[in-house]
Amino acid sequence: MLENEQKLLKILGNRDVLTLAFGAMIGWGWVVTAGLWITGAGSLGAILAFAIGGLMVIFVGLTYAELASALPLAGGEHVYSFKAMGRMASFITTWAIILGYVSVVAFEAVALPTVFEYLIPNYSQGYLYTIAEWDVTLTWAGVGILGSILIAWVNYRGIKFSTSIMFILTLLIIIAGILLITGSTIGGSTQNMEPLFDNGMAGLLTVLIMTPFMFVGFDVIPQSAEEINLPQKRIGQLLIFSVVLAIVWYVSVIFGVSRILTPAELNESTLVTADAMGKAFGGSQMMSNILVLGGIGGILTSWIGFYVGGSRAIYALANAGMLPKSLGELHPRYKTPHKAILLIAFLSTAAPLLGRPALVWFVDAGGLGLVVAWLMVAISFIILRKKDPEMKRPFKLPGGTTLGWVAAVMAGGIATLYMPGMPSALGGPEWIIIGVWSVLGIILYNVSMAKYGKEFADEHMKNEIDRIA
DSSP, X not given: OOOOOSOOOOOBOHHHHHHHHHHHHSSSHHHHSXXXXXXXXXXXXXXXXXXXXXXXXXXXXXXXXXXXXXXXOTTTHHHHHHHHHOHHHHHHHHHHHHHHHHHHHHHHHHHHHHHHHHHSTTOOOSEEEEETTEEEEHHHHHHHHHHHHHHHHHHHTOHHHHXXXXXXXXXXXXXXXXXXXXXXXXXXXXXXXXXXXXXXXXXXXXXXXXXXXXXXXXXXXHHTGXXXXXXXXXXXXXXXXXXXXXXXXXXXXXHHHHHHSOHHHHHHOSSHHHHHXXXXXXXXXXXXXXXXXXXXXXXXXXXXXXXXXXXXXXXHHHHTTSSOGXXXXXXXXXOSOHHHHHHHHHHHTTGGGGOTTHHHHHHHXXXXXXXXXXXXXXXXXXXXXHHOTXXXXXXXOXXXXXXXXXXXXXXXXXXXXXXXXXXTOOOHHHHHHHHHHHHHHHHHHHHHHHHHOHHHXXXXXXXXXXXXX
16 A cells, blocks of 8 residues: 655745735736627626626635635645545546646647737748648647646746746736736726627626636645645635635726727737737837736746646545556655646647637636536535534634535536536537546546555545544
8 A cells, every 4th residue: 555655845835825826817818818708798798707707716715715724635625525525526526627727737838829929920830730720830839839848847846936936927917917907997988898798698608607717726725735834724815815816807807908999909909908008008019018928927827826736636636546646756856746747748738739729628628627626615515514513624614504505506507507508508629628538537547446446545535634633
């Protein structure tokens, strides 16, 4: 019976934790897809969609906050769902969240060459093939692949190294975002915000199903809880604070961009936030480029943050014998789950070969994985309040199971929006991604169970939970 005797380093402080969560949530999406939100649902429609999505994430985040402070172990959702519902539910929950994380990592690998198109016009050369009417070229895909390899290396070197880089990049994002929001809000007009609502309920729902993908990141805190060197109650507080910051950020960006750009300019723009920044400052290309640099910072912070979350979730499953145990090994020097990091790199580095259309595929397929995991965490919260009322809860929510039920109903409701027959239903490429991921999970789980035994997984998890009780 192999137990991983090496332990993750407990070195993350307040700044590291907040940077990790906020930097992960505020990735590249606000730069590249803000125009889709506004044209899809109207200015106020997009704001309303993010307010509803953000409210759901707050309720889900509150259940996470209580559980993360009570069970500060690597893997987060893996631990909560195991304690509440057992091994199979734990694997389903964790495999779903890993799909979300890997989708974000793959999304950023596609987003990086997209931003280069703005900074370096016509750099895309060397035609390879066409996917979904998009021409994939050698230089375009190459930028994403090289970026993916670099980010994998950063995460390989250790979490303190990763969060230090994220802090610098997050400052860059905040500076660029504040300039955009203030400049466009002051220089714009309410008339440009029309139509306030567009495409009716279908438009609002289409934007709403994108919001889980844009808010994912707060749950990186529970994944790295074993590496946080803070009072347990503080973990929950920082988690909720990071979600509130993200809601304010997204709503402010939508408000600012819709005030400064006319509907015609929104439709013609390839990068609306950069064009909004330039127009807000008198047509300055330099200011547009500053915004793009902030966007690149967002790509990198999100990229790094989800490598942390995904690799820790894989590490936790591997240590419990639910995945091959080699994926739970820590690097002897850097104390990172280096083989789990390399697995994510393998799965995501080829993403740029799918071209720019893959941005939407990853957002929607990953979004469903995230909402399923959030639903399972909310259910775990409800069950544990009944099953283990005496469990020490440093960050305890008032009202018994009420907030958990609200979170579960909202997460379940949004999950149904992805289903066939809904106005915002997933398309063929998204279901292919989800199907392949599900089959891969079934194979790896069954192979691991046959090799290590169900008893090993159960005993390992019990020992881990008892260790922090």
